[in-house]
Amino acid sequence: MVSTPSEPSPTGPAPLLTLTAAGKRFPDGTTALTGVDLAVSRGDFVSLVGPSGCGKSTVLRLASGLTEATVGAVDRGTDRISYVFQDPTLLPWRSVRRNVEMLAEVTGVPRDAYRPTAAELIELVGLAGFERHRPRSLSGGMRMRVSLARSLVLAPELLLLDEPFGALDELSRERLNDELLRLFGLGRFGAAVFVTHSVAEAVFLSTKVIVMSPRPGRIVAELDVPFPYPRPADIRFTDEFTRLTARVSRLLRAVEPA
Numbered sequence: 291m292v293s294t295p296s297e298p299s300p301t302g303p304a305p306l307l308t309l310t311a312a313g314k315r316f317p318d319g320t321t322a323l324t325g326v327d328l329a330v331s332r333g334d335f336v337s338l339v340g341p342s343g344c345g346k347s348t349v350l351r352l353a354s355g356l357t358e359a360t361v362g363a364v365d366r367g368t369d370r371i372s373y374v375f376q377d378p379t380l381l382p383w384r385s386v387r388r389n390v391e392m393l394a395e396v397t398g399v400p401r402d403a404y405r406p407t408a409a410e411l412i413e414l415v416g417l418a419g420f421e422r423h424r425p426r427s428l429s430g431g432m433r434m435r436v437s438l439a440r441s442l443v444l445a446p447e448l449l450l451l452d453e454p455f456g457a458l459d460e461l462s463r464e465r466l467n468d469e470l471l472r473l474f475g476l477g478r479f480g481a482a483v484f485v486t487h488s489v490a491e492a493v494f495l496s497t498k499v500i501v502m503s504p505r506p507g508r509i510v511a512e513l514d515v516p517f518p519y520p521r522p523a524d525i526r527f528t529d530e531f532t533r534l535t536a537r538v539s540r541l542l543r544a545v546e547p548a
């Protein structure tokens with residue numbers, strides 16, 4: 291079960307993020323997104339899949355406020371939003387611990403407030419014993435664990451992840467998927483929007499998978515994933531999992547340009 295800091299109201303928890311008929315047109319005239327409606331509440335894990343260039347990253351950028359919608363509205367129910375990118379973007383001269391602490395440090399949180407949380411997160415992502423190591427001595431999967439721990443130090447309500455495991459080998463990726471769900475189950479973030487090109491990853495992680503059309507990106511299908519959390523790793527081998535991934539893959543094939 292995903293722990294929630296507050297009791298949901300009878301009408302359900304207030305959305306952490308709402309996109310209403312949101313669109314994005316860049317100054318060069320490129321329309322990246324059109325008519326996107328999306329609501330994310332605490333306990334939701336939403337994955338976005340779609341052809342390359344369909345605007346998945348743009349949805350995350352709108353969600354975070356890094357860019358503004360040119361049409362429609364984006365409402366955030368929280369300002370505790372954290373971003374994880376495919377590149378872990380660690381500072382090479384800083385140790386694991388000091389990389390994990392970095393975001394808290396730059397936002398001016400007192401050291402005593404974040405240091406124990408950072409230490410706990412390093413342990414939770416399986417990096418105990420590596421606190422003093424520099425990024426260059428870590429594997430790709432370990433670097434991504436540092437990036438994940440760093441994104442969670444300020445206890446985000448909404449975690450935005452842009453293909454975070456895309457550069458990892460299959461096994462590391464599956465392990466990181468398991469870890470991410472464990473952190474979700476522990477209430478280390480309230481909800482997630484996750485961009486991926488892997489259908490299996492989307493289904494394994496999510497409460498909902500959203501399929502987008504080629505540019506200008508719009509939502510063409512939303513599939514609820516019925517598996518309760520915690521999800522054992524071998525759920526991936528069940529018939530229901532295979533059926534769901536096949537459905538998403540078929541939808542993707544239908545929207546892919548020929």
Ligand SMILES: Nc1ncnc2c1ncn2[C@@H]1O[C@H](COP(=O)(O)OP(=O)(O)OP(=O)(O)O)[C@@H](O)[C@H]1O
Pocket residue numbers: 316317318320321322340341342343344345346347348349505
């Ligand atoms: N600043 C910009 N100016 C003009 N066009 C842009 C800008 N940023 C992104 N685009 C275009 O908008 C479209 C959507 O980009 P976005 O990165 O959101 O797609 P994506 O689905 O995340 O792609 P990918 O799966 O390849 O990472 C793309 O065609 C991209 O080239």
